Amino acid sequence: MLRRVALPFLGRAGQRLSSTDIPEKHLDKFDVDNPNYTKFEVVSDPDVWSHVERLMPKKIVPPSPTEGGPSGWTPVRLTREEARELPYFVQRTRNHMLPVYQRVDIRGPRYVTVVRKVQGDPWALRNALKEHIKQIRGTDDVTTMVNELTQTVGIKGQLVEEVKDFLIMKGF
Incomplete structure (x- = not known):
């Protein structure tokens, strides 16, 4: 019943x-x-x-802090005028983080570090990253890929921290 x-x-x-x-x-x-x-x-x-x-969780993400945090997070240092002069720009995510990710492919452990949200010329960013990684590794063997449709740059290897350090050094 x-x-x-x-x-x-x-x-x-x-x-x-x-x-x-x-x-x-x-x-x-x-x-x-x-x-x-x-x-x-x-x-x-x-x-x-x-x-x-x-x-309760916030409904919107608060504005970006102007000072760095104890975790090592740093805010964007570029002004709008400086960013317009560069051939490329890497936009932060909605949570103010750098869009650098590690992708693992299933065929063997194949690691690819991916930079998303690239605005402007992704080939210029690829060339700059390639030179930076050549200096770090001390070798000319750096495999990269650029996808213009999705505005991403990929680098073969586990290089997330190195790429983030490069982007922070550039002011992104």
């Missing part, structure tokens, strides 16, 4: 299930006074609610 029951607030699922038909054998699970389930209390005090809002 089914019975229509009003449910307590259950988050987003509770918005869909504000009242529903529940079989009789499961009614004890929705009993608010059941001692097997956690008790809750509805509070509308604004002083207490400020502590709850502090724990």
Whole structure:
């Protein structure tokens, strides 16, 4: 036998299930006074609610800080005028991080370091990165790829930190 029951607030699922038909054998699970389930209390005090809002995730990403952090993160140092003079620009992600990633292909452990969000001339960035990595490794064997459609530059190897250091040195 089914019975229509009003449910307590259950988050987003509770918005869909504000009242529903529940079989009789499961009614004890929705009993608010059941001692097997956690008790809750509805509070509308604004002083207490400020502590709850502090724990909730932010709806937007805050603006970029102007100072570096203890983790080693550094803000963009280029001004708009300096960025316009360069042949390429690497835009940060929405969380103010450098878009440098490591991709692992399945055929053997093949690692490719990928720089995304390249604006302007990706070939100029590839040439600059290639020269920088040649100096670090001390060899001329640097394999790169450029995808103009997706505006990405790829470098064969595990070079995420070296590429990030290069981009920070350039002011991105």
